[in-house]
Amino acid sequence: MTLHGRWEVGGGSRRGAAWSVLFTGATGLATALILAMLAVILVNVAWHGWPALSWRFVTAGTEADMFEVGKAGVFPMIFGTTARVILMTLFVIPVGVTTAIYLHEYAHTTSVLTRVIRTAVANLAGVPSIVFGLFGLGFFIHFLGDRLDLVLHPDNPKPIWGKPALLWASLTLAVMTLPVVIVATEEALRGLSPGLREASLALGATKLQTIWQIVLPNALPGILTGGILAVSRAAGEVAPLLFTGAAYYMAELPRSLTDQFMDLGYHVFVLSTQSPNLEQTRPILYGTVLVLLLLTFALNATAILVRARMRRRQRAAG
Amino acid sequence: MAEPSHPGGRRPGWQALDRGQRARPWEWVAEQAIRVVSVTAIVLVFLIFVFVMREALPVLLGRVNSAAAQERRALPVEQMDRLDPEELRQYLELSRKEFAEMDRDTLRLLMEVKLEAAEEVPEDKDAPLNTAAWRYLLGPHQWTGYDRPAYIWQPVSSIHKYNIVPLIVGSLKTSVVALLFAVPLALAAALYVSQLAPPRLKEWVKPGIELLAGIPSVVLGFFGLVVLATFLQQVCGYASRLNAFVAGIALGLACIPVIFSIAEDALTSVPRSFSEAALALGSSRWQAAWQVVLPAAVPGVFAAIVLGFGRAVGETMVVLMASGNASLLTWSVFDSTRTMTATIAAELAETVFGGHHYRILFLLGALLFAVTFLSNLLGELVIQRLKRRLEGGR
Amino acid sequence: MDDVSLPKVRLPEPAPEPSPGGAGAGEALLRTEGLSLWYGSARALHNITLGIPPHRVTAFIGPSGCGKSTLLRCFNRLNDLIDHVRIEGRVAIAGHDLYGPGVDAIELRKRVGMVFQKSNPFPKSIYENIAYALRLHGLRERRRLDEVVEQSLRGAALWDEVKDRLHRSALGLSGGQQQRLCIARAIAIQPDILLMDEPASALDPIATARIEDLILELKQRFTIVIVTHNMQQAARISDYTAFFYLGELIEFDTTRRVFTNPSQQQTEDYVTGRFG
Numbered sequence: 010m011t012l013h014g015r016w017e018v019g020g021g022s023r024r025g026a027a028w029s030v031l032f033t034g035a036t037g038l039a040t041a042l043i044l045a046m047l048a049v050i051l052v053n054v055a056w057h058g059w060p061a062l063s064w065r066f067v068t069a070g071t072e073a074d075m076f077e078v079g080k081a082g083v084f085p086m087i088f089g090t091t092a093r094v095i096l097m098t099l100f101v102i103p104v105g106v107t108t109a110i111y112l113h114e115y116a117h118t119t120s121v122l123t124r125v126i127r128t129a130v131a132n133l134a135g136v137p138s139i140v141f142g143l144f145g146l147g148f149f150i151h152f153l154g155d156r157l158d159l160v161l162h163p164d165n166p167k168p169i170w171g172k173p174a175l176l177w178a179s180l181t182l183a184v185m186t187l188p189v190v191i192v193a194t195e196e197a198l199r200g201l202s203p204g205l206r207e208a209s210l211a212l213g214a215t216k217l218q219t220i221w222q223i224v225l226p227n228a229l230p231g232i233l234t235g236g237i238l239a240v241s242r243a244a245g246e247v248a249p250l251l252f253t254g255a256a257y258y259m260a261e262l263p264r265s266l267t268d269q270f271m272d273l274g275y276h277v278f279v280l281s282t283q284s285p286n287l288e289q290t291r292p293i294l295y296g297t298v299l300v301l302l303l304l305t306f307a308l309n310a311t312a313i314l315v316r317a318r319m320r321r322r323q324r325a326a327g
Numbered sequence: 328m329a330e331p332s333h334p335g336g337r338r339p340g341w342q343a344l345d346r347g348q349r350a351r352p353w354e355w356v357a358e359q360a361i362r363v364v365s366v367t368a369i370v371l372v373f374l375i376f377v378f379v380m381r382e383a384l385p386v387l388l389g390r391v392n393s394a395a396a397q398e399r400r401a402l403p404v405e406q407m408d409r410l411d412p413e414e415l416r417q418y419l420e421l422s423r424k425e426f427a428e429m430d431r432d433t434l435r436l437l438m439e440v441k442l443e444a445a446e447e448v449p450e451d452k453d454a455p456l457n458t459a460a461w462r463y464l465l466g467p468h469q470w471t472g473y474d475r476p477a478y479i480w481q482p483v484s485s486i487h488k489y490n491i492v493p494l495i496v497g498s499l500k501t502s503v504v505a506l507l508f509a510v511p512l513a514l515a516a517a518l519y520v521s522q523l524a525p526p527r528l529k530e531w532v533k534p535g536i537e538l539l540a541g542i543p544s545v546v547l548g549f550f551g552l553v554v555l556a557t558f559l560q561q562v563c564g565y566a567s568r569l570n571a572f573v574a575g576i577a578l579g580l581a582c583i584p585v586i587f588s589i590a591e592d593a594l595t596s597v598p599r600s601f602s603e604a605a606l607a608l609g610s611s612r613w614q615a616a617w618q619v620v621l622p623a624a625v626p627g628v629f630a631a632i633v634l635g636f637g638r639a640v641g642e643t644m645v646v647l648m649a650s651g652n653a654s655l656l657t658w659s660v661f662d663s664t665r666t667m668t669a670t671i672a673a674e675l676a677e678t679v680f681g682g683h684h685y686r687i688l689f690l691l692g693a694l695l696f697a698v699t700f701l702s703n704l705l706g707e708l709v710i711q712r713l714k715r716r717l718e719g720g721r
Numbered sequence: 722m723d724d725v726s727l728p729k730v731r732l733p734e735p736a737p738e739p740s741p742g743g744a745g746a747g748e749a750l751l752r753t754e755g756l757s758l759w760y761g762s763a764r765a766l767h768n769i770t771l772g773i774p775p776h777r778v779t780a781f782i783g784p785s786g787c788g789k790s791t792l793l794r795c796f797n798r799l800n801d802l803i804d805h806v807r808i809e810g811r812v813a814i815a816g817h818d819l820y821g822p823g824v825d826a827i828e829l830r831k832r833v834g835m836v837f838q839k840s841n842p843f844p845k846s847i848y849e850n851i852a853y854a855l856r857l858h859g860l861r862e863r864r865r866l867d868e869v870v871e872q873s874l875r876g877a878a879l880w881d882e883v884k885d886r887l888h889r890s891a892l893g894l895s896g897g898q899q900q901r902l903c904i905a906r907a908i909a910i911q912p913d914i915l916l917m918d919e920p921a922s923a924l925d926p927i928a929t930a931r932i933e934d935l936i937l938e939l940k941q942r943f944t945i946v947i948v949t950h951n952m953q954q955a956a957r958i959s960d961y962t963a964f965f966y967l968g969e970l971i972e973f974d975t976t977r978r979v980f981t982n983p984s985q986q987q988t989e990d991y992v993t994g995r996f997g
């Protein structure tokens with residue numbers, strides 16, 4: 010009986026070994042497939058986009074013809090994307106960091122307000138980007154903008170604020186990326202050892218002094234990561250810009266917050282759907298995609314590196 | 328006493344403790360300010376809801392009339408002076424900017440043109456229908472020129488046809504394709520990375536998938552449109568180059584990182600003791616993963632799928648570029664397809680502010696908001712309950 | 722420190738001491754009466770009544786989890802920071818109720834310093850670690866800062882080791898040096914009472930000996946309460962010893978009595994190491 014049982018176990022484990030290989034193989038293969046698809050996209054873009062990249066391409070505008078290979082450049086788009094992203098950062102970082110500070114340093118973990126804020130943040134993170142576009146149009150442009158026009162320029166019949174603009178696009182993106190900043194900052198705050206806060210408070214520091222002089226400086230890398238993640242997320246977003254500020258074509262660079270702007274991501278969309286001849290304009294298209302990818306990846310890579318360093322440091326400290 | 332003098336000056340007696348809390352106005356102001364700012368997230372969600380619903384509500388309540396016949400009731404030119412500027416602008420369907428740039432004569436001319444156009448339009452039996460009413464938004468209708476009742480989205484024809492069923496079906500089709508493609512891959516990868524992969528490999532795979540998450544959706548859409556569409560057409564040999572299938576695959580690429588990261592998180596948060604217990608009883612690693620860890624993390628996996636669905640339904644640029652955008656109501660994934668998001672993206676810029684088309688697009692937005700809101704809520708709830716259960720069981 | 726004599730006037734005669742012949746009732750600087758504390762619904766302190774005499778070293782001993790740290794943190798109201806903590810009873814310094822309605826916890830913490838079990842220097846330079854504390858107290862003048870930083874580092878027997886690298890990160894110091902830096906930081910602001918939560922638990926014998934010497938020296942200037950798991954240490958440095966078990970004060974008496982002739986069986990078992 011014992012012998013029999015032992016044999017069975019042996020047979021089972023042999024069959025088990027086959028299953029084990031199959032299972033590990035299948036899941037490993039799926040992982041490899043995902044990475045392979047990523048590689049295909051990257052290689053494809055790099056392969057076709059690289060020849061199009063030149064100093065001219067990134068510094069020239071579209072004065073001549075935005076669809077003419079060799080003449081068209083993407084400088085206005087790089088400018089527009091950078092401008093809207095920087096502007097967005099100015100809005101989203103203060104609000105996001107402050108919210109995270111409230112949630113982590115001030116609020117009781119179980120208070121109703123905290124729970125509602127957390128739910129709101131989670132929901133904000135899930136709102137589709139096109140809905141942010143609708144919100145930007147309905148709230149920023151037609152609600153705020155129209156009213157600003159009424160108040161500031163009552164006799165000027167042309168809308169100045171009540172139309173798509175750099176400012177409104179940046180604000181819309183700030184709303185969209187708020188959860189990213191909040192979550193990243195909170196993670197950074199959570200990572201700080203509680204001993205640090207206690208040390209400061211036990212010396213007679215007030216809460217504000219502790220936060221300002223001890224907590225924030227030490228959470229800076231994490232806050233930075235949040236900012237970079239938000240920026241890289243926003244840099245490639247197009248849907249929220251469709252009605253809030255991105256222009257199909259502009260002869261000049263935007264000069265004020267109320268101007269529209271050209272945008273890298275939107276330009277990719279324009280080039281791939283509105284081109285008179287896709288085969289011919291392919292080099293510009295691939296070049297633009299490559300520039301956009303390089304920009305977002307550079308930002309992402311920075312965020313990943315900063316975060317990895319931060320985690321390592323925390324692990325070393327903890 | 329030979330002690331160094333107190334840094335803050337003379338040492339006060341302990342009575343100082345009883346003198347009451349020192350007023351620290353800045354401390355108080357800062358705390359209140361921080362609290363006020365942190366409410367922003369709540370206010371924003373509320374505002375999004377209000378401002379999307381504000382435009383959509385008149386349609387919901389049946390207060391919008393889009394009957395073509397009503398538009399054709401053109402006004403005699405002499406009535407121009409009786410309208411106030413805003414009425415006139417709306418009557419002539421001009422944007423504020425255009426209206427501002429026109430002088431009186433041009434406006435007069437436009438009124439004449441409008442009158443003539445109205446007289447030229449042939450009578451249509453559908454012209455008196457309010458196509459923005461619920462039964463036309465959701466139900467089939469026998470339109471002039473069609474041989475049977477149909478679900479038609481054709482907002483810019485002479486009779487505005489606003490049936491949203493083809494768009495909903497389009498969104499579902501692309502999302503289902505995306506999930507069928509993404510869920511098996513992402514879950515398998517999550518199992519592999521969390522349970523089976525050697526740690527060194529893990530450190531490479533996770534940033535890789537984060538990189539995939541970092542690819543802007545417009546680039547995925549571009550990739551679907553320029554590369555994937557041609558490739559898949561050659562492989563599968565269907566007729567329409569851009570369709571729900573192509574868009575679904577490209578969309579799947581956008582969903583994989585979402586599903587992967589949530590599922591991986593859920594699988595990793597299953598206490599090590601679970602699988603160790605199984606291993607101690609003689610199971611192999613994959614058996615422990617499959618029979619112990621995965622079942623314990625099922626709610627997390629479910630949440631991953633739900634949130635992946637939310638992402639798929641809400642994604643705009645991929646489907647706008649790769650799905651073909653024909654609003655046909657078919658169940659075949661190989662037909663050109665138009666989704667709700669793509670419809671908003673493509674059409675909103677050309678609508679009249681406050682008009683019926685504008686409002687119905689906002690209605691689509693509200694629908695999207697509701698669907699993603701609910702799926703996120705469901706996903707979050709499930710994850711929280713899972714976390715609590717696993718922590719409680721620890 | 723003339724105010725030390727105040728309790729005689731102000732304090733109502735306390736309930737009988739938990740252990741007869743303990744620290745003289747009238748002289749106590751810091752006194753708890755019927756102090757109980759709950760974390761949520763879990764009670765961590767049961768009805769603690771004791772008085773801590775000035776300019777002495779009082780040691781808290783007891784098995785892990787018996788509430789020593791919790792009690793210590795009641796003395797500078799650091800427990801205020803934890804959600805759902807509820808306190809009953811009275812804690813008073815020189816007759817002034819610490820949890821009274823108008824008491825400013827921040828002023829209190831400026832006068833009741835604390836050294837933690839796990840050394841927690843700020844990730845700043847050695848100099849800045851101390852200067853931060855001094856600036857909180859309104860000291861900004863550079864020359865005075867330099868002076869007091871040196872004084873405090875000398876006071877913590879650390880000056881000679883770090884005087885050449887004052888502006889390097891404090892995290893580069895060894896564990897024992899970090900702990901002495903934390904002590905230097907705590908004494909820099911001249912508190913009246915110094916609370917030390919197992920200050921030497923993570924240190925080697927040499928560093929421990931240094932810190933013990935330091936404590937004996939500091940006793941001249943401060944009233945010290947120290948938590949320790951090391952019986953020899955308690956015996957060496959403290960004048961009074963309180964033994965806690967499961968949140969209750971079992972015995973409080975002079976150290977000599979507690980270690981040689983305790984009145985409670987539990988205490989005897991614990992100090993002789995016969996305890997579970």
Ligand SMILES: Nc1ncnc2c1ncn2[C@@H]1O[C@H](COP(=O)(O)OP(=O)(O)OP(=O)(O)O)[C@@H](O)[C@H]1O
Pocket residue numbers: 760763765784785786787788789790791792803
């Ligand atoms: N922040 C907290 N929340 C909930 N319970 C706590 C908290 N801090 C301590 N406790 C509980 O209170 C009791 C007393 O803890 P305390 O830290 O005071 O013990 P201790 O005597 O200092 O132990 P040790 O010698 O290990 O430091 C313990 O049961 C502990 O689990």
Ligand SMILES: [Mg+2]
Pocket residue numbers: 789790791838918
């Ligand atoms: Mg302790």
